[in-house]
Amino acid sequence: MTGELRSLTAARGLAAWLVVLYHIRSGADWAPLWLLEAASKGYLAVDFFFLLSGFVIYLSAHRTMLREGQAAILPFLGRRFARIYPLYGFMLALTVLFVLALQLTGGSTEGYPWRELPLHIAMMQNWGLTELLAWNHPAWSISAESAAYLLFPLLVLRTPIARANRTSLLGAMILTLGLLGLILTGNGESTLGGYIPQFGLIRCLTEFACGAMLCAFWLRGPDGEVHAFAISMAGVAMFWGLWLAGLSGEIWAFPAGAACLILALAHASAFRRNPLHWHGFQALGEISYATYLSHFMLYIWFKIAFVQDPGSVPPMLMLAFLALTLAASFLLHHGIEKPGRLWVQGLTKRAQPRLASRPS
Template sequence: MTRFDQRDAVLSDLTAVRGLLALWVFAYHANLHLQFAGFGSLIGRGYLGVDGFFILSGLVLAHRHPNPSQTFAAYGGFWWRRLVRLYPTAVAMLLLLAAGLMVARFGGVRPHDAYRADGHEFTLQLLMLNGWGFSHGWTWNYPSWSISTEWAGYLLFPLLAVIVSRCDGPAVALGSVAMGVALLLLSSLSAPGLNLTYQGALLRFFPEFFGGILLARQLRLGLPWPLWLMAAIGIGVLSLGIWLRAMTTAGDAVTTIGLWLIIGTLAAGQQRVFGRLPALLTLGAISYPFYMAYAPVELIFSRAWGHWHLDPTRWPYLWLMPMFACVLALSWVTARLVERPALRYLAGHHQDR
C-alpha cells in the first residue's frame, strides 16, 4: 500500500510542490516588471505554474474522495467546504483593493486605467464568475480568474469523480491521452499558447483538472511502469516543452504534460523528496493566499515607483526583495486571520486541501 492509497495521508511532497509552483508564478509576474529573464526561459514560462495548480486540484480532491457519495446532501456539504476554502481569501483581497482605491481617490490619485476599477468587473469577481468568459480584462485582483475556474471545477467534481471511479485501467489511460491531446490542440491553436486567462480559461482548466482526477484513479489502480521511469520521462518532457515553446505554442502543453507526470511520481512515491524542505512546506501551506496577495502589493509598488520615477529594471533586487517580503507577509496574515479561521469555524475539521 502506498501513501496515496490512504485517504487521510499527508502528501507532503504535493504541499511542497504548491510552494514551488507559487514561486514560479511569482517569478513570472515579477519578470514582467524586471525583465531579468527572456520569454523563452523557465521564468518566462511561469504562467504554467497555474496549470500545475489545476492538476493538483483534481488530484488531491480525487485522493480525498475516492468513492464519492451520490446524494445531494453529500454534494451540498462538499460544495460548502470548497466555497469556504476559496471565498473568504478571495473576498478579503478584493475588499483590500477596493479600500486602497477609495483611499487613493480621496488623496487625489486615480488608476491609470479606469476600467481596472469597473463596478461590473468587481461584481464578477465577487461572484467568482470572472474566469467564465464574462470578464474583459485584468481588473481588480486579476489572478482571481484562476480561482473562478477552480470554482467551476468544484461544482462539477462530484459528477466527474463518479464517472472516473467507474473507469478501469484502459479507460483511465484513454482518458488521460484524450486530455493530453485536448491540451495540445488548444495550445497549438491559441496565439498565447496556454496563457489563457479571462477568455478561454475554462478550456485550459478542465483538461488539466480532469487529468488530475484521472491521475488519482491511475495511482489507485497501480502504475504500469516504475516510478523512476515516470520521473525521468516527466523531467524530460517538461524540459522538452520549455525548449519547444520558443518555436511553437504547443510547447506549453508539452510542459504541462511533463508537470502531470512529475506530480504523479511525487504522489505515488513512498519517500519524501521536496517534502523534506520546511521552507517549501510552509510556503505550500499558504500558497493560495500567497498567490492572491500579489496584485494588491504589486499595485502599491508600481504606483510608488512610478511616482518616484524609478525604473525597476535598473534596480531589480531593490524591487524584487521588498516585493517578495510584502507578498509573503500579507499572505501569512491572510492565512492566519482569514483562511484558517474560516476553515476552522465554517467548514469544520473535514477540510479538503
C-alpha cells in the same frame, strides 16, 4: 498511501513563487536574460495548479461522494467555498478600498471596472462573461476553479473514472489534454497562457479533470514506489525535453509533463529521505494560496509606496518585496484564511440540516 502527500504540498508552494516571479519580472531589467525568459513562463505554474487541484480534490473527496451520492454534494461545495472564499473576499475587499482611495485622490482606476465587480464577488469573472482581466488578476484562476468544483460531482458520480482500469484512464487523460490542445491551436494559440478570458476556463476544466483521472490512475498502483517514480520522471524528461528542444509545442507537452511530475511527486511522498519534506518547503505549501492571491496587489501597492521607476526596481527593493510577500502570506494564512475557513464551515454545517429538511 492516501494520507497527506507532502511532496505535492511542497510543490504547490514552489509553484506559487513561480507565479510571483512571473508578475514581478517586468521590474527586473537588471536581471540576466535567461532568468527573465524563465520567469516569463511562470504562468505555466497555474496549469500545474489545475492538474494538482484535480488530483488532490479527487483524493480527498471521491470516496465520500461515491458512498453518499448526491447527499455529499452540498457538504463538498460548502467545504470548497470555506476553503477559498474568505481570503478571496478579503483581498477583493482590500482592492475595492484601494480603488475608492484612487478615486478620492484623482488617481487612475483603469483596470478596475465597477460594472464587473458583481462577477468578481460571485467568482464568475472568468466564466466567459468578461473580455479582459481586471481587479486582482490572479483571481481569474480561482473563478475557473469554482466552476470545476461545481462539475466535480458529475465527474465522480456520472463518469466511470472511479472504476476504470489504468489503461482506460491513461487513454482518457490523453484525450482530455488532446482536446485542450485542439481547442487552443484551432483558435490560433501557441501557448497555454493566451487570451485568459476566453481560454482560461477550458484550461482549468480539462486540466482539473485530467488531474482527477491521474489520481484514480495513481490509486490503482503502484507496483513499486521507486520503479513508478522512475517511470514518471522519465515521462517528465521526455515531454518537457521535446518541448524545450523545440520538437513539441508548449500546449501539448507541458500539461503531459506536469501530469507525469505530479505522479512522480505522489510516489516520492513515500520516500523517507525526501528534501521536499523539509519543514520550510511544507510551510511554503501551506501558505501558497495566500501567496498566490495576495502578491499581485501587494506588488502594485509596494511600487506606489517605494518605487520610482516601475520598470527598474532595484535588486534590494525587489528582495524587500519578496520578504514582504512571504510575511504577508503567513499573516493572511493564519489571520484570515484559516479562521475564515472555520467560520464559514460552521455556517454551512448549521445551514445544511435546514436545507435538507425543506420539502422538495
